[in-house]
Amino acid sequence: MHRLALFMTMALALIGADTARPGQLKTTPLIVVETSKGTFAFETFPNEAPKTVAHIVALARRGFYDGQRVHRALPGFVVQFGDPQTRDLAKRELWGRGAAASSGMPIGVPEITRKRLHQAGAVGVAHMGDPSKADSQIYVTLARRPDLDGQYAVFGHVVEGEDVPAALQVGDEIRRVYVRE
DSSP states (O other), X not given: OHHHHHHHHHHHHHHTSOOOOTTSOSSOOEEEEEETTEEEEEEEOTTTOHHHHHHHHHHHHTTTTTTEEOOEEETTTEEEEOOXXXXXXXXXXXXXXXXXXXXXXXXXXXXXXXXXXXXXXXXXXXXXXXXXXXXXXXEEESSOOGXXXXXXXXXXXXXXXXXXXXXOOTTOEEEEEEEEO
8 A cells, every 4th residue: 555655646746747848948937027106926928938938037137127117008008118218217208119129139939829818917028010029028918908919929917916017107117027936
């Protein structure tokens, strides 16, 4: 009986073992966004958007988002950040626009799927017409937006501080973005 119990324990451990394929993230990073209006966090979907998640995680780990500002906030629609130009209040007319409005390292592949839709709290990457050129600009949908489905990669969903994105306005500070695994 002891051997059977040991065998069952080992079998269950193997079933639950990490089965990530090479190149995939082995954990599901949670990204925490501290803002001047509060903190929110979103889970990521590395199985559906592995390159997007890896790209955003790398930017967060190097402090890319720290000190930036929200450059787009449309009530009932979306709040957006990720433009390094927003650190300079004198460049407000340029926020969210042009080549300088990103990290300069596009993801390179559109990871758009119908599995992850634009529900309230969906987190995606913005682009200017070419999904393969999406880069550092992150948006959070504030309501169901089926018009965005199939157009943008959804790589996460807000799971903590759900009320914070809707409270954000243009110019609010993104104090710190970090990864909690």
